Amino acid sequence: LNRNIKKKNQYVGFATLPNQVHRKTVKKGFTFTLMVAGETGLGKSTLINSLFLTDLYKDRKVPNAEERIGQTVDIVKHTIGIEEKGIKLWLSIVDTPGFGDAVNNTASWKHVEDYIDQQFEQYFRDESGLNRKNIKDNRVHCLLYFISPFGHGLRPIDVECMKALHEKVNIIPLLAKADSLTHAEAYSKKSKIREEIKQFGINIYQFPECESDEDEDSKRQEQILKDSIPFAVIGSNIQVESKGRKFRGRSYPWGVVEVENPIHSDFLLLRNMLVRTHMQDLKDVTRETHYENYRAQCIQSMTRMMVQERKRRWVEPGPPPTPGRRRPLPLRKMQEVLERIQEQMQQSQRGSC
Numbered sequence: 236l237n238r239n240i241k242k243k244n245q246y247v248g249f250a251t252l253p254n255q256v257h258r259k260t261v262k263k264g265f266t267f268t269l270m271v272a273g274e275t276g277l278g279k280s281t282l283i284n285s286l287f288l289t290d291l292y293k294d295r296k297v298p299n300a301e302e303r304i305g306q307t308v309d310i311v312k313h314t315i316g317i318e319e320k321g322i323k324l325w326l327s328i329v330d331t332p333g334f335g336d337a338v339n340n341t342a343s344w345k346h347v348e349d350y351i352d353q354q355f356e357q358y359f360r361d362e363s364g365l366n367r368k369n370i371k372d373n374r375v376h377c378l379l380y381f382i383s384p385f386g387h388g389l390r391p392i393d394v395e396c397m398k399a400l401h402e403k404v405n406i407i408p409l410l411a412k413a414d415s416l417t418h419a420e421a422y423s424k425k426s427k428i429r430e431e432i433k434q435f436g437i438n439i440y441q442f443p444e445c446e447s448d449e450d451e452d453s454k455r456q457e458q459i460l461k462d463s464i465p466f467a468v469i470g471s472n473i474q475v476e477s478k479g480r481k482f483r484g485r486s487y488p489w490g491v492v493e494v495e496n497p498i499h500s501d502f503l504l505l506r507n508m509l510v511r512t513h514m515q516d517l518k519d520v521t522r523e524t525h526y527e528n529y530r531a532q533c534i535q536s537m538t539r540m541m542v543q544e545r546k547r548r549w550v551e552p553g554p555p556p557t558p559g560r561r562r563p564l565p566l567r568k569m570q571e572v573l574e575r576i577q578e579q580m581q582q583s584q585r586g587s588c
């Protein structure tokens with residue numbers, strides 16, 4: 236096909252196509268849904284505030300120890316509109332407070348899993364419905380999974396949780412509160428976590444391979460990202476002042492930690508990756524891999540149930556069908572079948588974990 240493409244000397248004008256697409260998308264604004272999980276107190280809300288320079292959690296009620304033990308999981312979604320140079324981003328943060336604190340921890344990640352499935356289910360319903368033009372995409376595009384800096388690598392619940400979710404969402408593991416580790420400790424914890432991720436067969440988000448024709452700088456950046464997993468991060472809700480400069484940081488008796496200093500943490504690497512370089516890829520992988528898996532499963536069960544339904548209808552009393560012609564299932568019946576499938580899928584997902 237490429238050989239048949241002729242370069243024209245005169246222009247018809249379709250070179251403006253990218254601009255047309257760009258203008259339309261810019262008008263609509265971009266949406267992105269980010270989920271955070273990990274035990275309470277690992278700095279999830281502080282990091283989100285630092286990443287997007289907001290105070291998303293100003294109305295947050297922090298539960299006391301008794302409430303935390305008693306609670307299952309309270310999943311909260313905050314959406315904010317951010318505008319930069321005329322570009323709008325509707326950012327949704329799905330918070331899973333209390334995760335890992337309750338007595339029965341299994342139930343906590345199960346709620347997270349159910350939440351992700353419900354968003355797929357809603358999208359699937361909307362996509363098959365009448366108002367397909369105005370579908371609201373609430374699918375979770377990325378999960379920032381916080382790992383404690385105080386343990387020896389992954390805890391069993393981290394492994395269980397990531398394995399339960401890795402087929403449904405792009406997981407990016409983070410080593411929380413990196414300022415509590417020396418450089419050597421952070422380095423060895425990172426390699427241990429990377430090894431364990433491999434050993435336990437956890438499929439975290441894979442950065443796309445660079446094309447062979449991409450420049451050396453992009454290839455180097457891609458390698459740095461891969462080698463930095465899990466990103467060691469630091470968050471802060473306050474500005475500190477030091478040596479005449481003001482910045483987001485944490486002040487200690489022995490010195491100041493700068494959130495955005497690449498020597499102090501991988502915070503900038505994470506923010507650039509999330510916002511500047513890989514946001515679209517995270518959305519593409521969600522759509523093409525995670526949602527497609529869900530959809531394929533749904534359609535498979537739907538077909539199976541339709542066949543069963545047809546067989547059942549043939550043996551039911553009533554007028555015999557015309558030979559060679561099949562009676563289509565009425566719409567109402569299809570809706571019932573769809574609902575039964577969704578129930579069954581939820582039950583089998585619960586059973587398989």
Ligand code: GDP
Nearest residue numbers: 275276277278279280281412413414468469470
């Ligand atoms: P969450 O429960 O996971 O949302 O945690 P929070 O963001 O509420 O943070 C819990 C506590 O940890 C607060 O006192 C924060 O100031 C502190 N904190 C947050 N991020 C960091 C960090 O990167 N390093 C250190 N040392 N403390 C942090």
